[in-house]
Amino acid sequence: MSFDKLIESRYSCRSYTNEEVSDADLRAVLNAARLAPTAGNRQAFKLVVIKTAGHEEKLSRIYGREWFVKAPIIIAACGIPADNWTSQEGKNYADVDVAIVLDHLILAAADRGLGTCWIAAFDPDAVREILDLPAGVEPIVLTTLGHPADSGKSKLRKDIDDIVCYEKWG
Numbered sequence: 001m002s003f004d005k006l007i008e009s010r011y012s013c014r015s016y017t018n019e020e021v022s023d024a025d026l027r028a029v030l031n032a033a034r035l036a037p038t039a040g041n042r043q044a045f046k047l048v049v050i051k052t053a054g055h056e057e058k059l060s061r062i063y064g065r066e067w068f069v070k071a072p073i074i075i076a077a078c079g080i081p082a083d084n085w086t087s088q089e090g091k092n093y094a095d096v097d098v099a100i101v102l103d104h105l106i107l108a109a110a111d112r113g114l115g116t117c118w119i120a121a122f123d124p125d126a127v128r129e130i131l132d133l134p135a136g137v138e139p140i141v142l143t144t145l146g147h148p149a150d151s152g153k154s155k156l157r158k159d160i161d162d163i164v165c166y167e168k169w170g
């Protein structure tokens with residue numbers, strides 16, 4: 001698939017079949033995440049891969065939508081802010097690093113026909129407890145991963161001129 005087609009094909013998938021994700025596909029999307037750039041190449045993140053089968057009730061506490069636990073896999077992308085790069089002004093780049101990492105994973109999944117959905121509206125306390133996250137590890141964003149039971153819809157986006165300006169803000 002061309003890169004342009006890949007970008008168009010990715011969408012937030014909120015409906016999954018029962019089909020398992022193969023180990024080869026899982027490994028490939030995790031490797032795409034591994035290759036993502038991080039500030040200062042700190043690589044201060046960890047992806048917690050969760051197989052949902054048999055744990056649906058518990059995992060529903062993380063994010064209560066019915067479709068969430070129907071995906072065969074949930075991935076929690078975590079940063080370790082004390083180890084992520086921080087600018088001179090004190091801005092910590094854990095969120096940025098983890099977003100790039102997860103975007104790599106999500107695009108690699110789309111390239112394999114797999115569905116994903118970014119999820120930020122999760123309960124962080126439930127994630128910490130259920131995944132046994134140590135202090136200092138921050139769950140930043142999650143995604144589901146599985147075979148789509150729906151198809152993508154057209155993208156509602158602003159025009160290029162609304163999101164870009166040149167030389168100066170305006």
Ligand SMILES: Cc1cc2nc3c(=O)[nH]c(=O)nc-3n(C[C@H](O)[C@H](O)[C@H](O)COP(=O)(O)O)c2cc1C
Binds near residue numbers: 011118121122141
């Ligand atoms: C950082 C981030 C957090 C998001 N959190 C959620 C979420 O908690 N629940 C959800 O259903 N969708 C979530 N989304 C998906 C967005 O609603 C979706 O990407 C947007 O509407 C554009 O649709 P598309 O992904 O199908 O192109 C999130 C997306 C991003 C990038």
